[in-house]
Amino acid sequence: MGFDYSVKLKPEGQLDDTSCWAACMSWWLSAMVLSSRRRGLPQGELLNLGRPYVNPDGGVGPRSLTRLAKLDAIRMDVRYVPPGSLLTDYASIDQPLLIVFNYPEAGGTHMNVIFDQKGKSVCCMEPYYPLTVDVKAKRTGKYFRRDLTFFNKSAEIGIGCLPAAESSVPPSE
Numbered sequence: 001m002g003f004d005y006s007v008k009l010k011p012e013g014q015l016d017d018t019s020c021w022a023a024c025m026s027w028w029l030s031a032m033v034l035s036s037r038r039r040g041l042p043q044g045e046l047l048n049l050g051r052p053y054v055n056p057d058g059g060v061g062p063r064s065l066t067r068l069a070k071l072d073a074i075r076m077d078v079r080y081v082p083p084g085s086l087l088t089d090y091a092s093i094d095q096p097l098l099i100v101f102n103y104p105e106a107g108g109t110h111m112n113v114i115f116d117q118k119g120k121s122v123c124c125m126e127p128y129y130p131l132t133v134d135v136k137a138k139r140t141g142k143y144f145r146r147d148l149t150f151f152n153k154s155a156e157i158g159i160g161c162l163p164a165a166e167s168s169v170p171p172s173e
Contacts, residue, residue: 003031003035004116005123006116006143009027009030009125011027011141011143012030012125012127013127013128013129013138013140014043014139015047016058017058017107018059019058019127020106020110021050021059021065021068022043022046022047022050023043023127023141024111024127025076025160026041026046027096028076029041031113031115035095036166037166041073049068049071049073053065053068062080062158065100065158069160076161077162077163078159080100080158080159081157081159082155082156082157083152083153086151087120087148090117090159093114093115094115094117095115095161096114096115097113097114097115098158098159098160098161099111099114099151099160100157100159101151101154101158102153103128110128112127118145120147124143124145125141125143126141126144127141128141129141
């Protein structure tokens with residue numbers, strides 16, 4: 001096991017109903033600062049950087065996410081796979097992965113960051129918490145432990161990870 005990300009980093013709540021992508025990318029980049037040679041970006045900066053890639057509804061579609069992830073400030077590999085591959089191809093999830101999945105409770109397509117696999121469960125950084133927010137409150141994000149089958153509501157899921165060329169870079173102290 002590498003870093004205990006849930007101790008070193010606070011969860012990140014999304015700034016509005018459709019910015020789960022920016023909250024997750026911001027948290028993921030902060031985690032990469034801990035485990036590789038990366039620079040973090042606040043969610044607000046990511047919202048500005050991602051403006052050309054955002055759909056009219058405020059979300060980021062698969063093609064746009066792939067293009068956004070390739071920007072020098074982010075440098076993330078994104079692939080779309082069947083949800084069952086979490087149990088087969090990702091047998092040991094230690095380093096944080098961004099995951100795109102169907103989550104009706106959050107309005108449809110949604111993102112989390114998953115890490116710290118224990119058996120068939122992972123720790124999730126959930127930016128859409130609390131689910132209901134009054135006008136004066138804000139989402140703070142929260143860590144949840146979820147079974148990998150939680151992500152099976154989708155025909156395919158998106159996985160964002162550190163590019164292979166960088167995955168062997170030793171962590172900074």
